[in-house]
Amino acid sequence: MKRGEKERWIQNLNDTFEKIGNFYLVDFKGITVSQSTELRRLMRKNSYSFLVVKNRLALRALKEDFPGSLDECFQGPTALAFAPQDPLGLARILKDFSEQNNVLAVKGGILDGQFIAPEKFNEIAKLTSREDLLNKMAYLMAFPLLRLVRTWQAPLLSLGRVLSQLKVKK
Numbered sequence: 001m002k003r004g005e006k007e008r009w010i011q012n013l014n015d016t017f018e019k020i021g022n023f024y025l026v027d028f029k030g031i032t033v034s035q036s037t038e039l040r041r042l043m044r045k046n047s048y049s050f051l052v053v054k055n056r057l058a059l060r061a062l063k064e065d066f067p068g069s070l071d072e073c074f075q076g077p078t079a080l081a082f083a084p085q086d087p088l089g090l091a092r093i094l095k096d097f098s099e100q101n102n103v104l105a106v107k108g109g110i111l112d113g114q115f116i117a118p119e120k121f122n123e124i125a126k127l128t129s130r131e132d133l134l135n136k137m138a139y140l141m142a143f144p145l146l147r148l149v150r151t152w153q154a155p156l157l158s159l160g161r162v163l164s165q166l167k168v169k170k
Helices: 003-019 033-045 055-062 068-073 087-101 118-126 130-169
Strands: 023-027 049-053 078-082 105-111 114-116
Touching (some): 033 087, 049 055, 055 078, 078 087, 087 105
Antiparallel strands (some): 023 078, 023 105, 049 078
């Protein structure tokens, strides 16, 4: 790779790191072409991106912006999985794909500016998404109001039943 091409790669990676702050470093050793194609298709379908990088170029692009412990993750074959919106969804996809095909290993990552060690990755993949948590919270807030409305309606319904029975008796 020529120097100008390397500089373009570094600039593109730097822009991507600045624009998308959530990513995972993945060891893709042993992945077949068909598995790689399937993974990329799955990632594209869910608005994620998967990029195989040269370690030295990625480290140059990272500069001083990210934790030093991330440097240790750039050893051996490395790919970056970027999550512009839902990093928990990406973690679930990577974990499921890894369990099904036994080929991927997450080396680490950055989640909201914090370094994520490989040991913590499984915990992150098990978390529920933000949308699910918001839905649960909305349900929990609305449930007491629904019960209150039903409580207020109960006497009116009972009165209606009594009046209809009196009408039938006459």
